[in-house]
Amino acid sequence: MADMLAALRREALQALRPPRKLALSDWCEANVVLPASLSSQPGRMRLWPHQRAIADSIGDPTVERVSVLKSVRVGYSQLLTAAIGHYAANDPASVLVVLPADADSRTMMTSNIEPVFAESPALRSVISTDPKGRDIMLERRFPGGSLALVSARSPRNLRGRTARVLFLDEVDAFEVDVKGEGDPVMLAERRTLSYGDRKIVMGSTPVDEATSRICRAYAASDGRVYEVPCPSCGTFTELTWRMIEWEADKPATAAFRCPHCDDLVPETEKPRMVAGGHWRATRPEVVGHHGYRLNALVSLLPNAAWGKLAAEFVVAKRSPETLKTFVNTLLGEPWRDEGDEIDSGALASRAEPFGLDAIPAEVLVVTAGLDVQDDRVEITTAGWTKDGDALVLAHEVVWGSPLRDDTWAEVDDLLRRSWRHPGGGLLRVDAAIVDSGSGGHTDAVYGFCKPRTGRRVFAGKGVAGFSRKAVEPSKARDIRLMLVGVDAIKNELVNRLAAGRTIRFAGDLTETWFEQLAGERRIVRHVRGHPVRAFERIPGRRVEALDCLVYAFAARRLVSLDLERREEEIATPILPSRRPSVVRSAWLEGR
Numbered sequence: 001m002a003d004m005l006a007a008l009r010r011e012a013l014q015a016l017r018p019p020r021k022l023a024l025s026d027w028c029e030a031n032v033v034l035p036a037s038l039s040s041q042p043g044r045m046r047l048w049p050h051q052r053a054i055a056d057s058i059g060d061p062t063v064e065r066v067s068v069l070k071s072v073r074v075g076y077s078q079l080l081t082a083a084i085g086h087y088a089a090n091d092p093a094s095v096l097v098v099l100p101a102d103a104d105s106r107t108m109m110t111s112n113i114e115p116v117f118a119e120s121p122a123l124r125s126v127i128s129t130d131p132k133g134r135d136i137m138l139e140r141r142f143p144g145g146s147l148a149l150v151s152a153r154s155p156r157n158l159r160g161r162t163a164r165v166l167f168l169d170e171v172d173a174f175e176v177d178v179k180g181e182g183d184p185v186m187l188a189e190r191r192t193l194s195y196g197d198r199k200i201v202m203g204s205t206p207v208d209e210a211t212s213r214i215c216r217a218y219a220a221s222d223g224r225v226y227e228v229p230c231p232s233c234g235t236f237t238e239l240t241w242r243m244i245e246w247e248a249d250k251p252a253t254a255a256f257r258c259p260h261c262d263d264l265v266p267e268t269e270k271p272r273m274v275a276g277g278h279w280r281a282t283r284p285e286v287v288g289h290h291g292y293r294l295n296a297l298v299s300l301l302p303n304a305a306w307g308k309l310a311a312e313f314v315v316a317k318r319s320p321e322t323l324k325t326f327v328n329t330l331l332g333e334p335w336r337d338e339g340d341e342i343d344s345g346a347l348a349s350r351a352e353p354f355g356l357d358a359i360p361a362e363v364l365v366v367t368a369g370l371d372v373q374d375d376r377v378e379i380t381t382a383g384w385t386k387d388g389d390a391l392v393l394a395h396e397v398v399w400g401s402p403l404r405d406d407t408w409a410e411v412d413d414l415l416r417r418s419w420r421h422p423g424g425g426l427l428r429v430d431a432a433i434v435d436s437g438s439g440g441h442t443d444a445v446y447g448f449c450k451p452r453t454g455r456r457v458f459a460g461k462g463v464a465g466f467s468r469k470a471v472e473p474s475k476a477r478d479i480r481l482m483l484v485g486v487d488a489i490k491n492e493l494v495n496r497l498a499a500g501r502t503i504r505f506a507g508d509l510t511e512t513w514f515e516q517l518a519g520e521r522r523i524v525r526h527v528r529g530h531p532v533r534a535f536e537r538i539p540g541r542r543v544e545a546l547d548c549l550v551y552a553f554a555a556r557r558l559v560s561l562d563l564e565r566r567e568e569e570i571a572t573p574i575l576p577s578r579r580p581s582v583v584r585s586a587w588l589e590g591r
Helices: 002-016 024-031 049-059 076-089 102-119 155-159 184-190 213-219 267-275 306-316 320-329 344-348 405-415 442-455 486-499 511-517 544-556 563-570
Strands: 065-069 094-099 139-142 145-151 165-169 199-204 224-229 236-238 244-247 250-257 278-281 289-293 365-373 376-384 390-399 418-420 426-428 431-435 457-463 471-474 481-485 503-506 520-527 530-537
Touching: 024 049, 024 076, 049 065, 049 076, 049 267, 049 289, 065 213, 076 094, 076 102, 076 145, 076 165, 076 199, 094 102, 094 184, 102 145, 145 155, 155 184, 165 184, 199 213, 213 289, 224 267, 244 306, 250 267, 250 306, 267 306, 306 320, 320 486, 344 511, 365 544, 376 405, 376 544, 390 405, 390 544, 405 442, 431 442, 431 544, 442 457, 457 544, 481 486, 481 544, 486 503, 486 520, 486 530, 486 544, 511 544
Parallel strands: 065 199, 065 289, 094 145, 094 165, 165 199, 224 289, 365 431, 390 503, 431 457, 457 481
Antiparallel strands: 139 145, 224 236, 224 278, 244 250, 365 376, 376 390, 418 426, 471 481, 520 530
16 A cells, blocks of 8 residues: 555656656657658658757757758758747747748748648647738747748848847858848847847858858857767777778779778768767867767768769869869868969960860850950950860950940951861850940940840849859840859859869960959958958959950850750751752743
8 A cells, every 4th residue: 555655646746747858859759740842751750860969959958059060961951940840839939040042031931841840740730920920921920939031131131030049041151241231140140139048050061161151150169070980990980071982983882991990881881880970079168059060971861872972073073163062062061262363374384276266176165255445345255065164265356446336346247257166067156245344335235235135145244242143134224134243253263273174275365365364363351350252453464354254154154055966966067058050941031
């Protein structure tokens, strides 16, 4: 009887105690259901070993900041959506999610949050729309709190809210100074200052080392790295790309070379290694700010297998642009620029014996970039290969005022030319962009380009910003004006030239042309206390050659051809046209 009473007493006391609060990782696995549209493994959420600690840090009230320096293919977006669900269901608060652009916010709401909440019984009835919201699609209410998704490009939305929980996603894609109001990260963090128990979660793939927000945030954290055990020697190591190797021309054989015992570990051991891994804080003295660094090498997704990553690397390494994407998105590492100032002499030494009169067989597309000055129009003609290599075929100058029709007539003649391809077919200029930004010549450029848009001859205007698209149409005025992201293309040029590949030069380009190509240098300056990349003119240098090549690069983006078909077309010799035969009528001769 005494034992029975003691058992009843224990049950009564247990009932009076508040339920034990689950760690966020456990709550996610118990309550979040992933739809097939979001996961290759739909159903109850199952966190990978390296995800659990990140989730628990996000849910830990003693941790104010969580910074995640990451690659893609590591399940971060799903984890972020589950964390939002946790705060809506278990710890109601005003939640603010900041993403790079409006389109990103809408995609996250419709493709991530809504499907997960609809599939998860614990979340299905938690959130509802707010009829008074400024954008019903991007705002939700739940008992005790709210959820808002906003763009980092909208300072009004950032300024008009307060939030206890702040999620900042892909911060390296944020603009530096939003409409002159300052850094969007700082604007967003100010919205949390009134909360003593605030939570700030920042995650991103890195972009450029000199300006990366996520790298600076990670450097201020306790710097955690995910280490896995070697199956041979048991030593724990953070997996990095330099430890992956494969047989020549066989990326599928990629394996891990242990830096401690030198054993080669096959891909089949990867799940066991990841399962036995742990996070280690490299700066344990930092309190309240957990930082995590991880890359796709520890991902257990099929498309993150070491062999598949090796195959992607083999393709990406040909070009600095594709290699940068690989380094940023799959290795989770910032890009380190190879050089900031170009050596014009070194470039000139790379000239080859080709030109418009001897176009190499690999050229399939031709574009032109035009720069307009007070007394001349300069034209750079570039050829493009199937692999994206650029060949500078010629640089020509049409002397004359751009306000005169005869000047533009000569320019038009140059753009109408055709050249015999070694395969026997003909090549023509596929697209051209004419700079309309030079003072006093804008209307003349518009007048020239407007009737020629059918030939893809467009007026262009350079716009600053490394995050701008290479080229996009503007809706300004009654003309197809192309906005050219000059900083983005110059950055591409500098990286290509520094790498010594993918840009080749005709033999008759002058020393002056190479000096103009190298007329600007890449620098980092500080704007409102934040590092910003920029290009500046080297004193005493002209840059017409650089400007022309930038526009020729932008014009290439306007050509959407099936290159396989183009290759077949120019391999077909063009037969000389036959004079039509004339049959004379005997009846006419008799009259």
